[in-house]
Amino acid sequence: MPAQTQAKEQTGWELLRVLRRALPDLLRSAPLLVGGMFLAGLVQGLLPAVTVLIGKWTVDGVTRLAAGGQANLTALAAAWAGAALLGQVAFAARGMLQGSVADHFTVQTVARLMRKMEALPGLDVLEDPRFHDDVEILQTGASHRPLNLTAVVLALLNDGVASLALAATLLTVGWWVPLVAVVGLLPLARRQMDLYRLGWSLTLQKTQEARELNYHQRVAIRHEYAKEVRLYGLLPYLRDAYVGRARAYQRTMRGVRNAQLGGVLPYQALSLLVTAGIFAYAVQAAGTGALTAGGVVLVITALGQMRDRLEALSNIVSSGTEHLRWFGRYHAFLDAAPRVARPETPRPLPARLDLTLEGVSFGYRDGSAVLEDVTVHIPEGQVVAVVGENGAGKSTLVSLLLRFYDPRSGRVLAGAGEARTDLRDLDPAAWRAQVAAVFQDFARFEWTLRENVTLGRAGLPADLHRAVHGSGLNAVLERVEGGLDARIGAAFGGIDLSGGQWQKLATARALYRDARLLILDEPTAALDPRSEAEVFQAFAALARGRTTLLITHRLGSVLMADRILVMKRGRLIEDGTHASLLAAGGEYAELWQLQARQYAGQEDRGDATAAGRVVLT
Numbered sequence: 001m002p003a004q005t006q007a008k009e010q011t012g013w014e015l016l017r018v019l020r021r022a023l024p025d026l027l028r029s030a031p032l033l034v035g036g037m038f039l040a041g042l043v044q045g046l047l048p049a050v051t052v053l054i055g056k057w058t059v060d061g062v063t064r065l066a067a068g069g070q071a072n073l074t075a076l077a078a079a080w081a082g083a084a085l086l087g088q089v090a091f092a093a094r095g096m097l098q099g100s101v102a103d104h105f106t107v108q109t110v111a112r113l114m115r116k117m118e119a120l121p122g123l124d125v126l127e128d129p130r131f132h133d134d135v136e137i138l139q140t141g142a143s144h145r146p147l148n149l150t151a152v153v154l155a156l157l158n159d160g161v162a163s164l165a166l167a168a169t170l171l172t173v174g175w176w177v178p179l180v181a182v183v184g185l186l187p188l189a190r191r192q193m194d195l196y197r198l199g200w201s202l203t204l205q206k207t208q209e210a211r212e213l214n215y216h217q218r219v220a221i222r223h224e225y226a227k228e229v230r231l232y233g234l235l236p237y238l239r240d241a242y243v244g245r246a247r248a249y250q251r252t253m254r255g256v257r258n259a260q261l262g263g264v265l266p267y268q269a270l271s272l273l274v275t276a277g278i279f280a281y282a283v284q285a286a287g288t289g290a291l292t293a294g295g296v297v298l299v300i301t302a303l304g305q306m307r308d309r310l311e312a313l314s315n316i317v318s319s320g321t322e323h324l325r326w327f328g329r330y331h332a333f334l335d336a337a338p339r340v341a342r343p344e345t346p347r348p349l350p351a352r353l354d355l356t357l358e359g360v361s362f363g364y365r366d367g368s369a370v371l372e373d374v375t376v377h378i379p380e381g382q383v384v385a386v387v388g389e390n391g392a393g394k395s396t397l398v399s400l401l402l403r404f405y406d407p408r409s410g411r412v413l414a415g416a417g418e419a420r421t422d423l424r425d426l427d428p429a430a431w432r433a434q435v436a437a438v439f440q441d442f443a444r445f446e447w448t449l450r451e452n453v454t455l456g457r458a459g460l461p462a463d464l465h466r467a468v469h470g471s472g473l474n475a476v477l478e479r480v481e482g483g484l485d486a487r488i489g490a491a492f493g494g495i496d497l498s499g500g501q502w503q504k505l506a507t508a509r510a511l512y513r514d515a516r517l518l519i520l521d522e523p524t525a526a527l528d529p530r531s532e533a534e535v536f537q538a539f540a541a542l543a544r545g546r547t548t549l550l551i552t553h554r555l556g557s558v559l560m561a562d563r564i565l566v567m568k569r570g571r572l573i574e575d576g577t578h579a580s581l582l583a584a585g586g587e588y589a590e591l592w593q594l595q596a597r598q599y600a601g602q603e604d605r606g607d608a609t610a611a612g613r614v615v616l617t
């Protein structure tokens with residue numbers, strides 16, 4: 001999926017293709033404003049040539065008057081003032097329109113990036129560092145590349161028209177004059193192009209370094225790392241690591257910037273030399289009478305201005321290629337097909353939602369197998385507990401059921417009988433709408449409590465009431481000013497919650513959703529015993545009639561399940577009821593006895609302590 005896999009050096013033609021796609025996007029972002037902006041740019045581009053011509057006509061008019069001839073200098077002065085005024089208006093209009101157009105174009109560009117994230121239903125992309133490089137480049141560029149490209153396109157129009165119009169005025173002196181001036185600038189243009197290409201390739205090479213720099217800063221600043229950073233005195237380490245890396249990074253990037261600015265000086269000198277040669281010719285031609293005084297003024301003003309414009313143009317084109325390369329990357333990202341994708345024509349959701357895994361094997365990225373040949377059938381409505389040691393593959397199983405990943409081999413199916421459908425053939429959004437989950441690593445949105453529960457879906461007040469009471473969130477609300485509308489998260493001046501309170505919030509989120517499949521991955525890990533009992537009661541009530549998957553290490557809680565699956569090293573090794581698995585004397589029985597002994601041991605120690613306390617008091 002990462003666009004970087006396709007990112008190679010783009011040729012001039014490819015960059016033109018990128019421009020051909022970016023330009024209509026620019027136009028579509030605000031058609032009227034873009035039209036106005038181009039008109040202002042066009043007017044601005046034509047005015048220098050008009051002014052130069054007025055200058056020439058004025059000098060020639062003065063010469064004619066001095067020789068006793070006629071000239072309408074008043075009209076020329078009025079034309080000059082009119083052109084100057086128009087220039088001011090066009091300048092102001094261009095500035096205002098360019099700002100608004102860039103705003104629209106930026107929003108459109110970023111919104112498309114966000115829409116693309118919506119079209120990436122899987123989690124596999126997030127585990128590829130190249131994806132993060134792409135996102136880093138696109139995210140940092142999205143705030144200024146559209147603005148820059150807008151400015152480049154406009155400057156191209158403006159400086160391009162100005163150069164052409166000035167060149168046309170110079171044709172009156174000699175056809176070769178503008179040609180020689182352009183040829184004199186070619187080495188400079190070439191050099192600038194090379195330097196910008198180098199700058200871009202370094203930006204790509206250094207993306208991971210830039211991300212690591214940001215990561216060091218984030219760890220030093222962000223709330224979620226703050227306790228350990230302080231307790232373990234991490235700040236000096238982070239600071240030194242940051243400063244060392246930042247200096248090395250800046251040295252490289254500064255080198256490129258300096259080369260972009262200083263490396264072109266000899267080429268600028270060459271083009272100035274060519275211009276000076278043409279000036280010398282004009283003066284010499286005036287001496288022989290081949291050129292009028294107005295002609296000399298025209299050469300000096302038009303050639304000087306044209307050279308400036310062409311040099312600006314060359315710089316704009318060179319920097320423009322960098323922006324186009326960014327857009328090339330952006331287009332590649334938008335076009336890239338993810339491995340876990342929505343099918344072209346999704347099949348309808350089956351009426352009955354049995355779950356079946358058929359010989360499912362899976363491994364993350366190119367790593368070793370995490371699930372091996374798992375086959376299991378879960379009829380709709382069954383409450384199933386999944387247990388097993390750390391790293392056995394329980395959460396991975398859930399990820400496959402939610403189609404965050406596709407299996408390497410085998411199938412995950414929803415439905416019963418003939419209607420059984422591979423999850424790959426369903427619309428992921430429609431499938432996930434059937435599921436509510438409390439994840440082990442649930443999200444902590446720094447919004448209001450209400451938003452955290454409803455996630456933007458307006459439901460019935462009764463649903464909210466059930467979710468809040470079932471999860472035990474009502475106990476949290478009693479102590480919070482503003483109730484459900486209280487904001488959470490210190491970063492926005494909101495309240496902070498304890499680990500258990502956050503977990504209640506995540507539980508309320510799951511209870512709020514009227515789902516047919518309930519997934520609970522260690523849903524009570526942070527809860528106190530009373531809350532745990534309450535939440536389990538709520539889950540038991542909610543689980544009635546719904547397929548429920550409960551992943552837990554607390555074997556006491558699996559008693560609410562109709563069936564227990566035991567996983568070990570990616571394999572499903574036992575499947576049965578609590579009683580049958582105990583009787584079988586396998587892995588489950590061993591785990592159960594281990595926990596039972598632990599509780600019994602704690603009880604013994606508790607009694608002793610209690611007894612001791614009694615003696616002491």
Ligand SMILES: Nc1ncnc2c1ncn2[C@@H]1O[C@H](COP(=O)(O)OP(=O)(O)OP(=O)(O)O)[C@@H](O)[C@H]1O
Nearest residue numbers: 127364370388389390391392393394395396397440
């Ligand atoms: N995103 C990931 N990328 C690479 N490997 C992963 C990823 N997530 C999990 N793993 C690996 O897959 C294996 C199974 O992990 P999983 O989280 O499914 O286990 P689990 O049974 O849920 O464990 P626990 O009880 O500790 O939550 C582990 O070896 C883990 O290191």
